[in-house]
Amino acid sequence: xxxxxxxxxxxxxxxxxxxxxxxxxxxxxxxxxxxxxxxxxxxxxxxxxxxxxxxxxxxxxxxxxxxxxxxxxxxxxxxxxxxxxxxxxxxxxxxxxxxxxxxxxxxxxxxxxxxxxxxxxxxxxxxxxxxxxxxxxxxxxxxxxxxxxxxxxxxxxxxxxxxxxxxxxxxxxxxxxxxxxxxxxxxxxxxxxxxxxxxxxxxxxxxxxxxxxxxxxxxxxxxxxxxxxxxxxxxxxxxxxxxxxxxxxxxxxxxxxxxxxxxxxxxxxxxxxx
Amino acid sequence: xxxxxxxxxxxxxxxxxxxxxxxxxxxxxxxxxxxxxxxxxxxxxxxxxxxxxxxxxxxxxxxxxxxxxxxxxxxxxxxxxxxxxxxxxxxxxxxxxxxxxxxxxxxxxxxxxxxxxxxxxxxxxxxxxxxxxxxxxxxxxxxxxxxxxxxxxxxxxxxxxxxxxxxxxxxxxxxxxxxxxxxxxxxxxxxxxxxxxxxxxxxxxxxxxxxxxxxxxxxxxxxxxxxxxxxxxxxxxxxxxxxxxxxxxxxxxxxxxxxxxxxxxxxxxxxxxx
Numbered sequence: 317x318x319x320x321x322x323x324x325x326x327x328x329x330x331x332x333x334x335x336x337x338x339x340x341x342x343x344x345x346x347x348x349x350x351x352x353x354x355x356x357x358x359x360x361x362x363x364x365x366x367x368x369x370x371x372x373x374x375x376x377x378x379x380x381x382x383x384x385x386x387x388x389x390x391x392x393x394x395x396x397x398x399x400x401x402x403x404x405x406x407x408x409x410x411x412x413x414x415x416x417x418x419x420x421x422x423x424x425x426x427x428x429x430x431x432x433x434x435x436x437x438x439x440x441x442x443x444x445x446x447x448x449x450x451x452x453x454x455x456x457x458x459x460x461x462x463x464x465x466x467x468x469x470x471x472x473x474x475x476x477x478x479x480x481x482x483x484x485x486x487x488x489x490x491x492x493x494x495x496x497x498x499x500x501x502x503x504x505x506x507x508x509x510x511x512x513x514x515x516x517x518x519x520x521x522x523x524x525x526x527x528x529x530x531x532x533x534x535x536x537x538x539x540x541x542x543x544x545x546x547x548x549x550x551x552x553x554x555x556x557x558x559x560x561x562x563x564x565x566x567x568x569x570x571x572x573x574x575x576x577x578x579x580x581x582x583x584x585x586x587x588x589x590x
Numbered sequence: 591x592x593x594x595x596x597x598x599x600x601x602x603x604x605x606x607x608x609x610x611x612x613x614x615x616x617x618x619x620x621x622x623x624x625x626x627x628x629x630x631x632x633x634x635x636x637x638x639x640x641x642x643x644x645x646x647x648x649x650x651x652x653x654x655x656x657x658x659x660x661x662x663x664x665x666x667x668x669x670x671x672x673x674x675x676x677x678x679x680x681x682x683x684x685x686x687x688x689x690x691x692x693x694x695x696x697x698x699x700x701x702x703x704x705x706x707x708x709x710x711x712x713x714x715x716x717x718x719x720x721x722x723x724x725x726x727x728x729x730x731x732x733x734x735x736x737x738x739x740x741x742x743x744x745x746x747x748x749x750x751x752x753x754x755x756x757x758x759x760x761x762x763x764x765x766x767x768x769x770x771x772x773x774x775x776x777x778x779x780x781x782x783x784x785x786x787x788x789x790x791x792x793x794x795x796x797x798x799x800x801x802x803x804x805x806x807x808x809x810x811x812x813x814x815x816x817x818x819x820x821x822x823x824x825x826x827x828x829x830x831x832x833x834x835x836x837x838x839x840x841x842x843x844x845x846x847x848x849x850x851x852x853x854x855x856x857x858x859x860x861x862x863x864x
Contacts, residue, residue, distance in 0.1 A: 329851040331760075332613050335606035339659055340685045343697035352862040354851045381692065383685075385613055403692050410684050411614045411657075418655065418677050423617035439845065446752045453724070478720045481755055485846075486605075571713065572759075577603040577628045588626040 337383040362394035445484035452492035468493040470520035475567035501552035519564025611657040636668035719758035726766035742767040744794035749841035775826035793838025
């Protein structure tokens with residue numbers, strides 16, 4: 317497919333438009349160039365973006381694809397107007413009209429979901445959760461561990477830290493994580509501090525080959541990173557989790573988004589309803 | 591507005607559908623209940639979701655709103671079919687048809703943007719960036735600091751840590767952060783280690799009132815948290831950043847998403863184009 321540029325133009329961050337736009341574009345084999353233009357919230361900025369889009373159209377000889385989330389009509393009409401040489405896909409208005417009919421009211425043209433986060437308890441909860449997850453990363457502290465929503469367990473480098481931080485950042489989940497180490501395998505029991513918190517534990521495992529690769533990047537040539545050791549640790553961790561009745565999943569072929577969503581669904585389904 | 595439930599039904603995580611759906615719903619004053627149903631990727635799961643939706647329709651006496659991102663026709667047709675008592679808004683197909691016309695090809699019905707993250711260099715970059723940001727949180731280490739993409743500076747508790755982690759997690763940005771402390775204000779200079787890295791520095795500031803509130807939650811009644819001290823530190827930090835020519839913004843009324851997007855736009859605009 318020929319070269320083509322996709323713009324994501326938003327009066328906010330453009331994050332939602334870009335995320336969904338990518339899912340839509342993933343349905344095609346083209347790999348267009350992506351350009352995000354955030355905070356386009358007045359007519360001057362809208363005209364500047366249209367000039368940029370038109371210059372790209374000229375240079376590439378094809379009209380760009382432009383996904384927009386622009387709430388105000390005056391800004392929206394400039395980017396979606398006939399002066400813009402692009403295929404414009406309006407991600408707000410495509411759904412506003414059926415909703416206006418359904419609700420029987422007009423929409424109120426409000427920008428963004430983050431109007432004043434400092435004033436929102438939900439936002440404060442996310443920040444608190446990040447601090448909690450940082451303080452309880454890698455078994456650093458057992459203090460207030462009982463106030464965790466979730467405690468991820470697994471061998472070193474199986475993906476616990478990024479998943480914990482993601483759960484905290486995106487969902488306000490107080491996610492601790494605790495490594496399973498050779499001493500635990502010898503005892504074939506969970507670390508003592510987790511015994512009474514088993515109901516909050518969720519396990520991550522990983523293919524030994526992948527684990528060896530990740531560990532070799534950290535400590536090349538070490539016993540810790542050797543495939544034999546990784547195999548032994550993973551087998552011991554899975555047997556321990558099975559014995560303790562802890563649910564687990566493999567992080568090998570999953571993104572942190574997918575792991576986090578699975579954990580929410582299985583351990584905290586209430587967090588998917590609010 | 592009456593009670594109403596909104597479902598986000600996806601064959602993937604549903605994160606993109608939920609993010610954009612929320613922006614759309616923010617245009618109305620209703621506050622419906624949100625239910626996310628991820629990984630609905632076969633006919634059985636689709637029928638189970640329809641049963642749940644219909645039960646809610648019955649209980650609430652109004653049809654739910656259902657945003658879907660379901661790629662495969664067999665699954666999609668069950669949820670969007672006449673058996674589902676809901677207003678179904680299809681976030682993929684609404685945009686697929688105009689794109690098929692534009693590209694002159696049919697879409698290929700591929701699920702998700704995270705097919706096998708372990709195999710993707712972009713995903714590895716995100717995980718590396720998270721590890722880097724953790725290791726360089728709060729000025730913990732000056733090692734490899736010159737390989738940072740961005741170094742956030744500002745007084746303690748102004749939002750540096752969550753912003754750094756967000757930049758790393760969402761954008762694969764190696765974001766370090768470094769506190770500005772009273773010793774720096776006395777010298778009225780940046781910490782020595784940052785002198786040669788000034789071009790990578792971006793400042794965060796915050797209203798002293800908000801800062802005092804945040805610090806009081808941490809250390810109630812301390813001098814550190816007192817309004818007088820917060821005023822002094824914020825004034826000194828802003829004057830230092832101005833003197834050093836470091837760009838900054840106030841985090842007071844901004845979400846980490848907005849702060850991160852602003853930093854990208856101003857300091858690493860290349861990261862908005864790829």
